[in-house]
Amino acid sequence: MTIELPELDERVTWSIRVVDTETGAVLAEHTPDQQCETASIGKIFLLIEVARRLAEGSLSADQVVPIPAEHVVEDSGLLYRMRDQRVSVWDAALFVGAFSDNLATNALIALCGLEEVRAVAPSLGYEDTALHDYIRSERTPDLPWTPSFGTGAELADVMRRLGAGDVISPEVSEQVLTWLAANADTSMVADSLLLDPLAHVEPEYQDMVLRHKTGSTSFARIDTGHLTGPAATVAYAVAANWKGSEADLRAPVIDAMRAIGEQLRAHVTGLARDDAAL
Secondary structure, eight states, X not given: OOOOOOOOOTTSEEEEEEEETTTOOEEEEESTTOEXXXXXXXXXXXXXXXXXXXXXXXXXXXXXXXXOGGGOOOSSSXXXXXXXXOOBHHHXXXXXXXXXXXXXXXXXXXXXXXXXXXXXXXHTTOSSOEEOSOOOSSOOTTSOSOSEEEEHHHHHHHHHHHHHTOSSOHHHHHHHHHHHTTOOOOSSGGGGGTOOTTOOSSOOGGGOEEEEEEEEETTEEEEEEEEEOSSOEEEEEEEEEOTTOSSOOHHHHXXXXXXXXXXXXXXXXXXXXXXXXX
């Protein structure tokens, strides 16, 4: 069974792939090898590195993460708004998974080393996907061009491998998924799954289980995830960029993402759309 993609706005650069995690079959795709700027999606590779170091013992879950003054940043997340910013490695990673926390991200990158985190995706065999830089309050021409980049094909594969326990080790893969389980941003593909945005760690609506990461900028929306239901499990990635457009195209992009989410929900639950409403 394939998944039918909606009509996609031609003003947008898309990179999409949906795969069946059991068979590896491609259920839907559109320019899956097109590289896009992926905003916060590259934080997945930071979480992989942190989980790897926790597993090998070079980091302790309870050690406090220093926050270097030169990498203080705001916007996404909660840590920059907290009065007490002393957090453990494990909790900082949870902040990244739950709220894409920029300050926690930068603190963890500094702790692990930017070059080491940059090397995670290539070490897993990915050529066009990676975390590339710290999160910056302003991205000037002298800085790396984007915080992260990726393709639909490679991002869907990352999520497939995490679900299979095939990223570094089953322990590392499960730890990363545990952090991603808390993701509170269900505004994109996941919006159509109708899950409780703040409480979907366990099987929730129609027995679906979601582990995903999202990314947003003024010209990008990206959602990549691993979705399990009673009838099937899929790994997906939907990336959309409209950099340079005279119009803010988030509305048609989000509409398309939600339409894809409807297809995923029907596929993994085995319910037709009319049945799914019951």
